[in-house]
Amino acid sequence: MGRFDGRVALVTGSARGIGFGTASRFAEEGASVAILDLDEAAATEAAGRLPGQSIGIGCDVADADSVATAVARVVEALGGLHILVNNAGVTRDNLLFKMTEDDWDTVMSVHLRGAFLMSRVAQQHFVAQKYGKIVNTSSTSALGNRGQANYSAAKMGLQGFTRTLAIELGPLGVNVNAVAPGFIATDMTDATATRLGLDVEEFRRLSAEHNPVRRVGGPEDIAAAVTFLCSDEASYITGQTLYVDGGSTLV
Numbered sequence: 130m131g132r133f134d135g136r137v138a139l140v141t142g143s144a145r146g147i148g149f150g151t152a153s154r155f156a157e158e159g160a161s162v163a164i165l166d167l168d169e170a171a172a173t174e175a176a177g178r179l180p181g182q183s184i185g186i187g188c189d190v191a192d193a194d195s196v197a198t199a200v201a202r203v204v205e206a207l208g209g210l211h212i213l214v215n216n217a218g219v220t221r222d223n224l225l226f227k228m229t230e231d232d233w234d235t236v237m238s239v240h241l242r243g244a245f246l247m248s249r250v251a252q253q254h255f256v257a258q259k260y261g262k263i264v265n266t267s268s269t270s271a272l273g274n275r276g277q278a279n280y281s282a283a284k285m286g287l288q289g290f291t292r293t294l295a296i297e298l299g300p301l302g303v304n305v306n307a308v309a310p311g312f313i314a315t316d317m318t319d320a321t322a323t324r325l326g327l328d329v330e331e332f333r334r335l336s337a338e339h340n341p342v343r344r345v346g347g348p349e350d351i352a353a354a355v356t357f358l359c360s361d362e363a364s365y366i367t368g369q370t371l372y373v374d375g376g377s378t379l380v
């Protein structure tokens with residue numbers, strides 16, 4: 130018996146990184162899983178690496194038509210929808226004086242508009258069946274991070290979005306929570322290292338040094354938190370943001 134037997138889980142931005150780690154954990158615990166990502170071929174290839182029933186779909190979460198089509202395909206192919214993880218993300222880091230309108234709009238579109246569009250479509254299914262779980266992906270950067278005015282605002286915005294959806298959808302059988310990862314070793318943090326002119330391993334080592342648990346996180350650390358929040362054991366938890374950061378925000 131897996132915790133997610135009979136459930137359909139959709140994870141956005143899950144062709145790689147934290148999203149793929151989360152999709153894998155859902156699949157290992159019995160869910161049918163939909164991998165949504167920008168490139169359909171990459172999404173399909175990633176879905177092919179999961180155990181059990183899965184589908185990979187090309188979808189831009191910032192585009193309403195793309196979102197509606199993708200969710201309809203998931204429901205058709207996997208027979209329903211019970212869990213949505215809004216994980217897709219991008220960074221466009223720059224100090225304020227250098228930040229372009231495109232840097233700002235791109236980050237807002239993917240994180241905030243994307244989570245809004247995905248949640249609005251998914252809730253139709255959740256409310257009809259009086260059951261659903263949504264997890265949004267915030268970040269420790271929500272608390273403020275140099276060079277990330279756009280990303281920080283979007284990630285703190287997701288915490289307000291999470292609390293509000295929890296209030297609206299709780300009476301209808303839907304739990305809505307957020308995870309806020311700290312440093313997780315993925316392509317996203319590797320790209321940050323490159324942008325700062327640092328070796329990837331050195332960047333990870335330096336980040337680990339500033340962290341009470343003295344290591345950086347991996348996708349499996351976030352997957353464990355997300356799947357807990359989507360499990361029926363967590364049905365009395367809603368509107369919360371769980372920081373999964375090795376204690377980095379304590380120091």
Ligand code: NAD
Nearest residue numbers: 142146147167189190216217218268310312313315316317
């Ligand atoms: P990643 O860059 O490895 O993966 C992000 C995925 O999102 C990619 O596959 C990308 O193609 C996809 N994506 C981007 N724009 C999209 C769009 N418009 N529609 C659909 N898919 C899109 O990044 P990651 O590190 O795995 O990050 C996953 C999430 O976790 C993001 O929301 C990120 O902001 C958040 N996060 C990451 C860290 C970290 O340290 N890696 C820390 C805090 C929060």
